[in-house]
Amino acid sequence: MPAIAIVEGVRIVIFLNDHLPPHLHALFAGQEAKLSIATGEVLSGKLPRAKLKTIQTWLGANREEVAYIWREIRAGRYSGGMIA
Numbered sequence: 769m770p771a772i773a774i775v776e777g778v779r780i781v782i783f784l785n786d787h788l789p790p791h792l793h794a795l796f797a798g799q800e801a802k803l804s805i806a807t808g809e810v811l812s813g814k815l816p817r818a819k820l821k822t823i824q825t826w827l828g829a830n831r832e833e834v835a836y837i838w839r840e841i842r843a844g845r846y847s848g849g850m851i852a
Contacts, residue, residue, distance in 0.1 A: 773851040775826045790838045794823045
């Protein structure tokens, strides 16, 4: 499960061989939310409201790079690294 970013203490990960639709997992203080990469919509789970808004804003600014990383991870080509 490569971590692709840490945003204000929220760890952003994409699991290897994860299922469709393209999504990321946001982990914070024992809580987890799964968000659609395309829309930022919460697919399952929850985070504190302020953290969720922060992640949705971050995703909006980094959507293309996150989508690219999703594809690379699924294809087994991701060599690691974090989004700044």
